[in-house]
Every structure is written in structure tokens, then in C-alpha cells.
Amino acid sequence: MEELRIMAEQFKMLGDSSRLTILALLREKELCVCEIVDIMGMSQPNISQHLRKLRSAGLVTETRKGQWMYYSLSLNDKPHIEQALSHLPSLSNTISAMKPGCCE
Template sequence: MTAVSMEIEKAAVILKLLGDKTRLTMMKILEQNDCCVCEFVAIFNTSQPAISQHVRKLKDVGLVKESRRGQWIIYSLNTTSEFYPLIKSLLEQIPDQGFRLKELEAQGLRISCE
């Protein structure tokens, strides 16, 4: 397999991952805000194991990174990923999702893990 076809394969894996609406929305949110799993659970109104699975898939390919704040793990966009330029141009085409965090704040659920 040539280097070019390997890069196409990697890009296809990334785009397939982002073909999932939840993961794509997560990436758009992470573009401007770091989040913990508990916030995504509240935003998407789904189970913690399901959200953790989505985050793990994004982390496994290097699209998101984690940092520890006390006992909590906070996720952010990995701007050092080789795919960041692709991700950045893709996210520019997607509507802002900041309203989801504003809704959380209004419910008193923003960073509910701290």
C-alpha cells in the first residue's frame, strides 16, 4: 500500500467516525469548549457508557485528548492531530452548537462534575 493510499484509508476512517451525528456534534462543541463526559450525557440525554464509547472512539484516533482536573477527565479537541486541518475545515461547515452548552448552563448542569 502506498503512502497516499494509506492516508486515504486514514481519512476514510476519520470521516466514517464523524458520520455519526453524536460524534460530529461532540467535535463541534469541543471546537470551542472543553467538556467532560457528564456534560455530554446531559446534552445528548443518553447513558454515560454510550457517551464514553463515543469519546473513546474519537480519542483512539487522536481527534480528542484528555486532561485530568482533580478526579474528572476533561476532553478537548486535539489541535496537534495530523487530521486537525481536515477536521477544522469540516467543522467550519457545521452550525454552531454553543446553544447546547447555554441550555446546560440554564439548567445548572454546566460542568456538573466539579
């Protein structure tokens, strides 16, 4: 029963379009929070709140590089989420079109 509760919480994270977009971006590559802010056109506190929820659900990990926080997917033990995300459209063009970010 605990495993089903955890899976339900993880799937709940996919129900928000902003979090789903963040996950789709991170499917392409590891990104700095400032890059996610730039791509999504949302405030840094708003993006950080979504990332905090995704991190709490175990879907993303964060790594500090200097003063910047970088985020990447953490799906090795979550094939059910990986399968769901495999159906998302690629956002590689969106990422490649972004201008050099604050973290470079």
C-alpha cells in the same frame, strides 16, 4: 496509501450523528464527560464509547482534572477534519444553557 486510510477512518467518525454532535460541542470548548452526557441526554457508557472511538481516531484528547475526564479537540494536524467541522452549526447556546455540571 496509509495516509488515505487514516483520513478515511477519521472521516468515518463524522458519519455518526452522536459523534458529530460531540465534535461540534468540543468546537465550542473543552467539556467534562458528565457535561456531554447532560447535553446529549445519553448514558455515560454510550458517550464514553463514542469518545473512545474519537480518541482512537486522534480527533479528541482527554485530560484528567481530579476525578473528572475532560475532552477537547485535537485537530492541529488534521486540516481536512477542521475544514469539515467549520461547516457545523454553532452549539454555543446549547452549552451556555446547560446547568452547572457534576464536575464543578
